[in-house]
Amino acid sequence: MKKFMPFIVVGVLIVIIITVFLSLAKVQHMVVIKEGNVDKLPIKMELHKYQDSDCGMVIDDLTYASQVIAPDGRTWFFHDHGDFVHWLGDKPFADKAVIWVMSRDTHKWIDGRKAYYTLNELTPMGYGFGAYEHKKEGMVDFKTMRLKMLHGETLKNPKIRKQLLGR
Numbered sequence: 224m225k226k227f228m229p230f231i232v233v234g235v236l237i238v239i240i241i242t243v244f245l246s247l248a249k250v251q252h253m254v255v256i257k258e259g260n261v262d263k264l265p266i267k268m269e270l271h272k273y274q275d276s277d278c279g280m281v282i283d284d285l286t287y288a289s290q291v292i293a294p295d296g297r298t299w300f301f302h303d304h305g306d307f308v309h310w311l312g313d314k315p316f317a318d319k320a321v322i323w324v325m326s327r328d329t330h331k332w333i334d335g336r337k338a339y340y341t342l343n344e345l346t347p348m349g350y351g352f353g354a355y356e357h358k359k360e361g362m363v364d365f366k367t368m369r370l371k372m373l374h375g376e377t378l379k380n381p382k383i384r385k386q387l388l389g390r
Contacts, residue, residue: 253281254300261296265323265332268300277306278348285325287346287353289335292321304340305350308372322365324354331356340368343378343387351378351387 253274257266268290273282276299282288289301293316301307304324311317322335327344335354339362344353352368363371371377378384 257298257300259296260292260298263292263296263321265290266298266300273300275302275306276300277310278303280347284347286327287344288325289354290323290332292323294319303346303348303350304335304352304354304368305346305348305372305377307335308369312373326356327353329356336365338365339363340365342368342371346378349377349379 254272255274255276260266268282268285268288270283270285271281274280275282276291280302282300282302284302287303289304289307290298291301291307291311292298293314299307299310301310307322311320311322314320323332324335324338325331326333326338327341333354333356338354338356339358341351341353341355341362343351346352350372352372355362376383378387384390
């Protein structure tokens, strides 16, 4: 038995290595950033394949999804509009970035800077901003939504939550 031990150890190691490689082949590679979007158009997103560039969560619903495209064509993905505002805050290209948001009323990608936002929706990260193409009472423009986000005036703030939702 002792003279077969080296062969058994090598065999077990080979089986372990093969198992590891096969399991790695099955792992889905998440998309956090896509390069080369020189046309600066929204990229078709497959659910469960894209990851939020701010919080790292997997995007499993496009209801509150957004995309930010840098002048060089790099595109980042988000599952809550508050996330893109937070993430974009310190980027040198923030004012030049193209922003696409999924519209709740038309269910298509629209210009995030021209969208209107609600303040009281139950969004994935709890910020509360829903994007709409057509303005209705109580909605705010991009600039106002951005300032509210940066000042912490979101549903995550208990005082704001009570003011907007009564709880």
